Amino acid sequence: MKERHVPSQALSPPSRPIKEFLFQFSCFSRCVIVSVKMATSASASLSKTIKQQYMELPQGDKVQAMYIWVDGTGEGLRCKTRTLDFEPKSIKELPEWNFDGSSTYQAEGSNSDMYLIPAAMFRDPFRKDPNKLVLCEVQKYNRKPAETNLRIKCSKLMEMVADQHPWFGMEQEYTILGTDGHPFGWPSNGFPGPQGPYYCGVGADKAYGRDIVEAHYRACLYAGVNICGTNAEVMPAQWEFQIGLCEGIDMGDHLWVARFILHRVCEDFGVVASFDPKPIPGNWNGAGCHTNFSTKEMREEDGLKAIEDAIEKLGKRHEYHIRAYDPKGGLDNARRLTGRHETSNIHEFSAGVANRGASIRIPRSVGQEKRGYFEDRRPSANCDPYSVTEALIRTCLLNEEGEEPTDY
């Protein structure tokens, strides 16, 4: 008998002995399901009314700029804030900063200063105008890029192919977890019913945590992130948002900031967003970051030929791309790309029209109109979008071959 678990709404009032039991926990007296409370953070229980009163205080001419960067893991995001005496109008107005790299897996304690170089600025949906989110590149003490600063190289390569106008759209899948590490809304010591009813589903027994998705969508729109859609995914508590159309370096910038916003939104709700590519082993979908790609040539009449050319080149360089498509050189994706659950097998390259079991899928509409774009389904949910978009440019536009990227 499938257990019906409805985490997202309150039950009818509990019976008297339970009432008294709950009354003992005065902190939970307004909350009904203790198990749900336990999987959300203590912070989420702090009064948001109080917080709102403080956030409404005028701030004069002071502006808060939250600097964001990718840490030494290549997946984690960090942030800290500084006060400015003016509202920055462009990225150029934002000063360089520094941080303690020994606390972010990026440096030794004896030589730990690392530099933050502002790269892209967005409105702050948490503190609101005039405050800003500032995505930064990281440099080591000697001004060389930090190991996980993949933006700098991506940026240079995008400049090299600027006249081909490479457009990207990335479909970011993710799973919402409780603070206990278990998927949000799943029974604490078990599993929901098998996959089938959840993809794009509606209803408390189908969609787990929609509030997060809704909040994130609005926050991204406010911030100026190019979010173009959302949907519930195949596994319950799994969702997807899409970022694009973005040209060149913007793809990586917008996706990283969208991820940051998701982490902050989840933090406010007291849950955790995971970009792990296979959070639950077994007959449960993994999480990817399907990357849609096109150039001016592909978008024009008969562009299908340019698409097929690109796919041929990709077919000869599968291993190089697999290494670029997750932060562990392919090890993370190995748990996900099994050939089942709408993935291709990690060891084989394949392509096909409307084929979701292939490495590359050409949408049916593109096959019919003989132009458009194609979808690379290999990148992992925790990929670095700079690494992914750079790899596509190198292989398809700069015609590189072989195991190693060319050093220009």
Added chain:
Amino acid sequence: MATSASSKLSKAVKQQYMDLPQGEKVQAMYIWIDGTGEGLRCKTKTLDFEPKSIDDLPEWNFDGSSTHQSEGSNSDMYLIPAVMFRDPFRKDPNKLVLCEVLKYNRKPAETNLRRSCKRIMRMVENHHPWFGMEQEYTILGTDGHPFGWPSNGFPGPQGPYYCGVGADKAYGRDIVEAHYRACLYAGVQICGTNAEVMPAQWEFQVGPCEGINMGDHLWVARFILHRVCEDFGVVVSFDPKPISGNWNGAGCHTNFSTKEMREEGGLRVIEDSIERLAKRHMYHIQAYDPKGGLDNARRLTGHHETSNIDEFSAGVANRSASIRIPRSVGHEKSGYFEDRRPSANCDPYMVTEALVRTCLLREEGSEPTDYNK
């Protein structure tokens, strides 16, 4: 969850009352440091006018026998307004008024370290000493356990929390956000915040402040933090080592520069100051926490990005040294340096005074010079 009973009181009801107009009456909350040298106290009086400057505010008094500051038989102590700020809790036109405390005989109370600091700062005015202090603190539940930590255990080891984001990394961000805004409103010179290495530990920075302003702004920022935490039903601790073992302590790294250090070739002056500080390590250690070094002894172990309390050291970009010269300063050959020794519960008047005495007034030896003689 260990949040206070007060925090469960209806904030909607409170808001209805706070929205009541107050005519021409103004509430002035007088704030002072109590006999522990760490604790803050406050009480409010109604004024018939909005004070425009500190001179408009009258002296007041309080019962020092209830704040560890005097005996019951002779307990009146004086509150002398020193600095005024906007009140972020009651909002305009109401004020927060930081005060100095005088004993019954008009001499400064034992923990009134502002008096002496002000004199020293006046002596070195033309050096334009600037300070920035990095106040670390830990959020605790009312049960005394760090906020968000499992009640009968520990979170995962340090690593992911510094500047972290996410419910599994950042514990209590609401407090930090509320405090930041409240300080901006009040006119406190808050210049940044970040999550710290231990979960539920945070930092805010106040500065750059010249002279006596450093102590004033930091004490008011601390008061605001206590009030914000009280509203949320949690507690802020400035204890320098709240959790023993492999968990970071809490400091108050103090950045310092003079006009000379900020100008071209200032690095030479910085190095000169560091040499003087090296010869006076024990005097500074005594000045850098309210218990003459005993509190810091639990924190300055040489691990967890601290220097060892028994040894003085300095280095560029070295977070295990007593003094760290930022890398950018090393490159530009001018700027400031960071004294990493002060404890989170230090008195900023005492810290800034010690730095000025050693570096600018060129004092030596384990005792401060008495300039009255």
